[in-house]
Amino acid sequence: MVRAIAVVGLIVGLIAAVVFGPRMLGDAVNQSGSGQPMAECNLLAAPCQWTTPAGKWEATLDTLTGEGEPGIEYQLTVTTPQRPERFLAVLRGESMYMGEYPVPLGNRIENKYSARFTAPFCTMDSAMTWRIDLQQGQEPIGDIPLKLVFQAQSR
Structure with missing residues (x-):
């Protein structure tokens, strides 16, 4: 009886590893599936630029001043070579998992999108x-060779 429970537990564990393992490990490798770690680009240090077969991309992150908010407000601007529909920036904790926060990017002019x-x-x-x-x-934009990161701090 104990062996049967152990075997069933092992099978369930293997199935869970097959289903959830690639998703958990996928954050550490390039989206193209090359297995190579992605180079980091600090958005607060300088604009991040890259080129894809579709053309040139650029992402900038500016710190905005505002009163009354416990955190710092940012403005993300992305210049694209094409006009994506339902364009989102998804914030994910890099140094620790704190959930996923989708931020819709609105079209400002031509192929420039931004969000505040x-x-x-x-708190730790x-x-x-x-x-x-x-x-x-819901689909990640492929061919981005950089990991876009920034370090947020409270006021």
């Missing part, structure tokens, strides 16, 4: 590193 947001902050650690993943609806 306040990144959630951790005042400096939190966030990653921004660009998506078109």
